[in-house]
Amino acid sequence: MSTRFGFSFHPALLAAVFSVGFLVPFIQVGTAVAEDPFQKARQQLVETRIQTAGVTDTRVLRSIAETPRHEFVPTSQRSKAYFDMALPIGDAQTISSPFIVALMTEALDPQPTDKVLEIGTGSGYQAAVLSPLVEHVYTIEIVRPLGKKAKEVLERLGYENVSARVGDGFLGWPEAAPFDKIIVTCSPESIPQPLVDQLREGGQMIIPVGERYQQTLYRMIKKDGKLERQPLRPTLFVPMTGEAEDGRQQKPDPSNPKVINGDFSQSGDSSIHIPGWYYGRQVHQVPAETDIVSGSSASTAGESDGSYIRFENETPGLDSHLLQGLAIDGREVTMARLSGRVRTRAVVGAEGSDRLPIVAITFYDELRRERGTFWLGPFRGTRGWKSESRLIRVPPQSREAILRIGLFGATGVADFDDIGFKKVD
Numbered sequence: 001m002s003t004r005f006g007f008s009f010h011p012a013l014l015a016a017v018f019s020v021g022f023l024v025p026f027i028q029v030g031t032a033v034a035e036d037p038f039q040k041a042r043q044q045l046v047e048t049r050i051q052t053a054g055v056t057d058t059r060v061l062r063s064i065a066e067t068p069r070h071e072f073v074p075t076s077q078r079s080k081a082y083f084d085m086a087l088p089i090g091d092a093q094t095i096s097s098p099f100i101v102a103l104m105t106e107a108l109d110p111q112p113t114d115k116v117l118e119i120g121t122g123s124g125y126q127a128a129v130l131s132p133l134v135e136h137v138y139t140i141e142i143v144r145p146l147g148k149k150a151k152e153v154l155e156r157l158g159y160e161n162v163s164a165r166v167g168d169g170f171l172g173w174p175e176a177a178p179f180d181k182i183i184v185t186c187s188p189e190s191i192p193q194p195l196v197d198q199l200r201e202g203g204q205m206i207i208p209v210g211e212r213y214q215q216t217l218y219r220m221i222k223k224d225g226k227l228e229r230q231p232l233r234p235t236l237f238v239p240m241t242g243e244a245e246d247g248r249q250q251k252p253d254p255s256n257p258k259v260i261n262g263d264f265s266q267s268g269d270s271s272i273h274i275p276g277w278y279y280g281r282q283v284h285q286v287p288a289e290t291d292i293v294s295g296s297s298a299s300t301a302g303e304s305d306g307s308y309i310r311f312e313n314e315t316p317g318l319d320s321h322l323l324q325g326l327a328i329d330g331r332e333v334t335m336a337r338l339s340g341r342v343r344t345r346a347v348v349g350a351e352g353s354d355r356l357p358i359v360a361i362t363f364y365d366e367l368r369r370e371r372g373t374f375w376l377g378p379f380r381g382t383r384g385w386k387s388e389s390r391l392i393r394v395p396p397q398s399r400e401a402i403l404r405i406g407l408f409g410a411t412g413v414a415d416f417d418d419i420g421f422k423k424v425d
Contacts, residue, residue: 117183139165140168206220339376339388342385344383
């Protein structure tokens, strides 16, 4: 599975967030623990990062625990293979985080008799996770070096029910159609008609759709030849290389980056779905009329004049965060101001100062290599609402950025509001 920027959470500042933590026995796979030095790490990953984030299908959890993710990443990245993070795999692409793979696999509801089409092979990891869960997987990658390498790895590891090829995934695989399920791991602006045509009646498609940095993961069910949409959650996938990107009608303005819903005035379908933001963990929106900390209305307490978001965590090291992607061109934006309002209650760091509440932004170049991280904080203890800001000299190589807020493994309560990132002329 290749994300075109997927859950790209790279910076060394927050690297400890992705340690798989303590071992809690989950799945025993014969003598594999003794034979495979990575089996213990996979068990830890499933128990401490994927189950706790809401994936419950035991078949999916077992497949994640048994799939050798280290085989699908470059040798230089193998030490990070079982961290819950995206990793570069070459050609400006990344392998999705294990949580995202597990989430999309569970949403697909794979069955033993399913014939599945995957669009965006990337490393081949998603196809490998699907392999023991379905009858056959057909997977397509548009980037030739990635597609060729993924095919070789899948064949070497013995995934006999996976067929891989290089090509334009948005054209589908006509000779193998119809498909019971289709999973798309790169984001189109709209759903390609060939994929609709090749999905059987009653079949399901899992696909991220929307603007480049503002997408929603949907489950599509084909009824009477048309797709019915069921929104699942906000997400971030960058589209396929080539025409899918060039043909977009709505594109971000990298010369004028801005935060979407930074004041959290927009509400989602539930308090845990925050419009404009994605991959939230242990976070929810607090309505404007309620201030839980002070026990009175926000306006009366003088604490906040609108809704805000709250992170709560009781387990040291457990993820609690929220992310947003931005387009930025460091040649046109040389200075910017990062800002936000933060309130904390009984916040204690987890095994180091890098696991405390912060407002952070990380810049990436055109190959999605990290070019620098800047932050506000860290914040600890108990403190009332306070505005924070700083000027940032944007690395000139910057082409994209990820904004992050949260507890990041600390325990306690942290509230955030008025998050901003603006160009300074």
